[in-house]
Amino acid sequence: MxxxxxxxxxxxxxxxxxxxxxxxxxxxxxxxxxxxxxxxxxxxxxxxxxxxxxxxxxxxxxxxxxxxxxxxxxxxxxxxxxxxxxxxxxxxxxxxxxxxxxxxxxxDESVMMIYLDLLDKYTLWHIRILHLFRNPKAFDQVHVDGIMMGAASIVVEQVYPEIAKEKELLDKIVKDLQNDGMMSEGSYMHAGMTSNGVAASRTTELGNKFLKFIIDE
Incomplete structure (x- = not known):
């Protein structure tokens, strides 16, 4: 051999x-x-x-x-x-x-490194939820016409039902993104709103810049 x-x-x-x-x-x-x-x-x-x-x-x-x-x-x-x-x-x-x-x-390289550190830290669910709330109406699965009163969590249920079922986990993901300044503060995930409020954009300027850097559109 x-x-x-x-x-x-x-x-x-x-x-x-x-x-x-x-x-x-x-x-x-x-x-x-x-x-x-x-x-x-x-x-x-x-x-x-x-x-x-x-x-x-x-x-x-x-x-x-x-x-x-x-x-x-x-x-x-x-x-x-x-x-x-x-x-x-x-x-x-x-x-x-x-x-x-x-x-x-x-x-700036320092800003880029912050973005990459966040990408390292975030799970795919963090990125998906952030992307969803940049413009919920851009997702074909989102249908909010006729909703008289609801919460922003409705759009998550429509697009990502598997994570919407894990309510505590979803709340943590949103809180993580809010703490990092990627999503606006507030209790909109559970608060009653009109259909326009349910499908409103929730990302901050920082969140939008981060998404622009990591998504090839």
């Missing part, structure tokens, strides 16, 4: 080893970490590279332009670190859009 074939066979046997049979004392964690790097991390990196390439291929910029762009370099390095840490393909799409926009946007 050739050396290459032998190494391949050893790697396959190791990958199929039951965790319960690996000795503790550091060996177990080392084996698990090696498996993560060989599988999940590699898959995520490949997905990330493909997503970034798809975003950048439309840019009318030379390699020199990209290579000398300090803002782009900072965005690429930070976004790559975040991309490897998430299993969510949708979140990597937002990160790839942010990288693309960093190559074209006129933005």
């Amino acid at each position: 050739e050396k290459k074939e032998l190494l391949s066979e050893v790697a396959e046997i190791t990958a199929k080893t039951l965790v319960s049979t690996i000795p503790v004392g550091g060996t177990l964690v080392t084996c698990i970490w090696d498996s993560i790097k060989a599988n999940a991390a590699n898959r995520r990196m490949e997905d990330w590279k493909n997503q970034v390439e798809e975003k950048l291929c439309d840019l009318k910029l030379s390699l020199d332009d990209i290579g000398n762009n300090e803002l782009f370099a900072s965005a690429m390095m930070k976004a790559t670190d975040i991309a490897i840490k998430t299993a969510e393909d949708e979140k990597r799409q937002y990160l790839a859009s942010a990288v693309k926009n960093s190559a074209m946007a006129s933005i």
Whole structure:
């Protein structure tokens, strides 16, 4: 058997080893970490590279332009670190859009880093809820005509019924966004309002700028 074939066979046997049979004392964690790097991390990196390439291929910029762009370099390095840490393909799409926009946007690096830190911190539900409340009427699922009195949570129920059922979790998500200045303050999620109030925009200027940076529209 050739050396290459032998190494391949050893790697396959190791990958199929039951965790319960690996000795503790550091060996177990080392084996698990090696498996993560060989599988999940590699898959995520490949997905990330493909997503970034798809975003950048439309840019009318030379390699020199990209290579000398300090803002782009900072965005690429930070976004790559975040991309490897998430299993969510949708979140990597937002990160790839942010990288693309960093190559074209006129933005202070400190502000950009704040946006990327928020993107790192937020779950997909935070981003979806924020996006929804930028302009609820832009979503085809939202129908508020005829509502005499209701709360803003109605539009969440119409677009994202699965998270609307988790009322405490939804309240936390909205509160997180309000605390970060991304959504306006108030108890509109539960307060009675007319149909216009139910479907009104709730994002702040900061929230709108954040969405513009992470969404490729």
